[in-house]
Amino acid sequence: MLHAAIRAIEYYLPERTLPTAQLAERFPDWSVAKIDAKTGIQCRHIAAPEECASDLAVAAARKLFASGACRPEQIDFVLLCTQSPDYFLPTTACLVQNRLGIPTSAGALDFNLGCSGYIYGLGLAEGLIQSGQASSVLLLTAETYSKFLNENDRSVRTIFGDAAAATLLTAAETDHPLIGPFVYGTDGAGGENLIVPAGGLRRPRSPETAAAKEDEQGNIRAADDLFMNGPEIFNFTLSAVPPTIHALLEKSGTALDQIDLFVFHQANRYMLDHLRKRMGIPAEKFVLAMQDCGNTVSSTIPIALKLSAERITGGSTVMLVGFGVGYSWGATLWRANAPLVG
């Protein structure tokens, strides 16, 4: 039977950077050491004013094609995950198809998810390939969250960075899925805890939504800007992630110690350290890869996979877990059939 195999991953980070030292100067109550201890992030990359999600996605995809993993004309489906699209319409994936020279016979769609997006993208790709609808899927994740951040809101500026990742999934003849099973979860009751309140059609931008106010913590933001309720997000993570991991292990008939590598959404180091200890995962099997790029939302998992490529060989079993905005979460296992190309 045909199943999706991850062949190659590349990522792109914008040139402009925001080092922690610069943030510590701007927010003197938080030292470099404190920001580093809490977030594990030393540098974030920030898209230029004219640089949008499609530009980042195209750059990541071009790196993937340049690696020799495949040619644009071989792609027959483009999946693009973003919450910061170039336009309300048209679909960003359609613009990317044209710019990359992917055939017009290819399917293309956007899907709007954040930190869980990569897991859902893998699920969609496996479904497309296993059902025979596609044979070479280009899964793109691209975010420019920096455009949603108020420059005076340290609670989010210390964490988020911009990036895009491109993952090539191709059909492989195997007895069992190489990616799966999947465990998904959704709880829209948490939508208000990670949100850009204005700018959509429910609350269009206006002088009122642009007016910034200071919160109890001294962070300044407007309704046009991204709001994150950190304690509520932490609470959600503690509620959702451990049961999801248990469910995935049970569904796959796998024991925790049979997993070679754990790649979670790189939210921040403090949260990941706590989750790792809580789950009894050995530190040497647990990937931390946010230091040089921050929390890049749906791109954190593919970036972490690429940075861990030398640890993934044919036969490796990797657990992937995404969780965040929505609330939305998901987890899967990737049984690598070969090292990544490139």
Place this chain on the structure above:
Amino acid sequence: MSRAEFLKSIDEILELPPETLQGSEELDEYPLWDSTAIISFMALADSNNGTRLSPKDLGACRTVDDLLRLAKVEA
């Protein structure tokens, strides 16, 4: 974890010298009692005995003793 150990951990969270807090202190007096500190306290309670604390309940705490009661720390 004992009450004394919990107090010591809150000292650390608020970047205070060890054995500063006694329990009756008002949280409003400490500018470092912010969302980051609240997350650290949630993690502390979760690590200690798996007590999951609601951010809303934590927001209602006025003193260090209120935090300890919420985290089910024995007096």
